[in-house]
Amino acid sequence: MGWFGSWYARWMEQWEERMCFAATNRVVRPFEWGLDWSHSWPVTPLLESADGLPPLDRMLRLSRLAIKHSYEFFGYQPVRDYHLSGGLLRFTSAVKTPYEENNVVHGQWFPGKNPRKAVLVLPHWNAPHDAHNALARAFQKFGASALRLSLPYHDYRMPAELQRADYAVSANIGRTIDATRQAVIDIRSAADWLEQQGAERIAVVGTSLGSCYAFLASAHDARFVVNAFNHCSTYFADVVWTGLSTLHVKQGLEGNVSLDTLRRLWLCISPTAYFAKFSRKPKKSLFLYAKYDTTFLPELSRQTIELCRRHRLDFREVVLPCGHYTLGESPFKFIDGYHLVNFVLRNL
Numbered sequence: 196m197g198w199f200g201s202w203y204a205r206w207m208e209q210w211e212e213r214m215c216f217a218a219t220n221r222v223v224r225p226f227e228w229g230l231d232w233s234h235s236w237p238v239t240p241l242l243e244s245a246d247g248l249p250p251l252d253r254m255l256r257l258s259r260l261a262i263k264h265s266y267e268f269f270g271y272q273p274v275r276d277y278h279l280s281g282g283l284l285r286f287t288s289a290v291k292t293p294y295e296e297n298n299v300v301h302g303q304w305f306p307g308k309n310p311r312k313a314v315l316v317l318p319h320w321n322a323p324h325d326a327h328n329a330l331a332r333a334f335q336k337f338g339a340s341a342l343r344l345s346l347p348y349h350d351y352r353m354p355a356e357l358q359r360a361d362y363a364v365s366a367n368i369g370r371t372i373d374a375t376r377q378a379v380i381d382i383r384s385a386a387d388w389l390e391q392q393g394a395e396r397i398a399v400v401g402t403s404l405g406s407c408y409a410f411l412a413s414a415h416d417a418r419f420v421v422n423a424f425n426h427c428s429t430y431f432a433d434v435v436w437t438g439l440s441t442l443h444v445k446q447g448l449e450g451n452v453s454l455d456t457l458r459r460l461w462l463c464i465s466p467t468a469y470f471a472k473f474s475r476k477p478k479k480s481l482f483l484y485a486k487y488d489t490t491f492l493p494e495l496s497r498q499t500i501e502l503c504r505r506h507r508l509d510f511r512e513v514v515l516p517c518g519h520y521t522l523g524e525s526p527f528k529f530i531d532g533y534h535l536v537n538f539v540l541r542n543l
Contacts, residue, residue: 207487207518211439214520215489220358221443226451229369233257235291236376237267251452254368254460261372261463265472268463269415271380277388279304284342289384290377292347294354297362300381301351303328303343305335306392312339312543313394315385315419317346317405319426320440321360324350327402333536339543340394344385346405347374364404364435366447368460375408375431375464382412386419396420398539403491403519407431407466413478414469421542422480423535426488426519428495429502431465432457438490440519467502474506479542483513483534490519511538 228250233239238260242253261268271289278285284302291298305328307313314334318327324345331341345351348362363374386397398421401409406424413419428434435441436454448457462468482503484496503510513534517527 203516204487207516207521208489211487211489211518211520214524215439218359222359222361223443223446224361224366226447227367227370228254229367229371229373230254232367232369232373236261236373237270238264251456251460258372258460258463262468265463265469266415269376269379269383269411271383273387274384277391284385284388286384286388288347288377289380290373292373292377294348294362296354297348297352297377299352300384301345302385302388303331305331305341305343307335307338307340309338310340310393311395313389313392313397314339314341314539314543315382315389315397315399315409316341316343317382317399317401317409318343318349319403319405320346320364322346322349322402322405330400330532330535333532334539337536337540339398339540340389340392342385342389344382346408347377347381364441364444366444366451368452371431372461372464375411378408379412379415382408383416386416390418396543398422398543400425400535400539402426407464410466410473411464411469413476414466414473417476420478421539422478423539424480424482425531425535426491426496426522427466427482427484427499428491429465429467429498430458430495431461433495434491435461437492437495438519440490466499470502470506470508474508478509479538480508480510481513481534481538482510483515483531485515485517485519485522487516487518487521 274286282304288298288300316327316331331343334341348360397418399409399419400423402425406426413422
């Protein structure tokens with residue numbers, strides 16, 4: 196690597212740490228199996244002889260069933276109450292949760308000159324309400340319409356007792372699965388609305404957690420013909436267990452489950468489980484990751500690229516010399532934006 200490479204890597208690591216730990220409102224929440232969140236899952240009635248099963252065995256069986264019947268698991272009833280006012284789209288989520296705020300999906304609408312081309316923009320975990328709006332405006336500027344969607348438990352959808360989007364990713368096993376299922380279904384419902392606006396070709400651009408959601412949605416929906424994954428990884432559990440930004444979540448998990456067990460529990464919400472389904476549909480995909488990422492570790496991203504090759508995806512790989520948080524800082528955010536916008540518009 197040489198002295199400069201070593202110095203640069205350490206400098207980048209320190210920058211990442213400063214940005215990550217600038218937030219002082221992280222909460223270590225207690226471990227929970229979250230079995231109550233599985234009651235409305237369409238695969239739960241398929242459990243046989245489940246009475247008396249320990250929570251671990253029950254959740255493992257549900258995860259396997261969700262993968263086996265993933266089209267049903269991520270299936271949904273069409274939304275009927277779309278409402279657009281002042282550039283803000285609202286509709287009722289097809290997944291009902293105990294939190295009324297979270298049951299209303301919000302999307303910020305940036306209509307372009309060509310209504311036949313549309314882009315769904317999915318932000319990162321804990322993104323504020325205006326994050327990624329500049330990216331959406333960039334697509335709009337070059338003619339494509341863009342809908343920036345709020346993720347479950349984020350910004351407008353955040354329950355009053357929260358300061359962060361903790362319920363999207365937490366030490367509650369079932370709730371984390373349910374939040375991911377809801378995100379995928381909300382994305383697909385948003386695509387329905389885009390089609391109603393005249394969209395014939397739809398792209399999805401996801402960042403960090405939004406990237407995971409985007410992959411799961413695209414694997415189960417042929418309409419997402421162009422995909423841009425801004426940060427990429429294999430297993431949901433591995434990101435939580437090894438990432439700098441999820442140390443507080445890991446603290447709630449440790450002593451209750453191992454990484455191997457968590458990987459199997461959350462396999463149903465991991466991109467790894469759906470590469471075969473993703474590869475069956477003609478798609479153009481960009482996988483972008485950071486060389487010094489401390490949240491989505493680079494080895495996890497490289498494993499993702501290996502899966503892309505193994506499944507013969509039509510994809511492009513881009514590696515930027517920064518980290519997870521610093522990807523959103525100058526000059527990297529402009530380089531990142533160029534790659535995302537250029538790839539999507541060239542292929543949409």
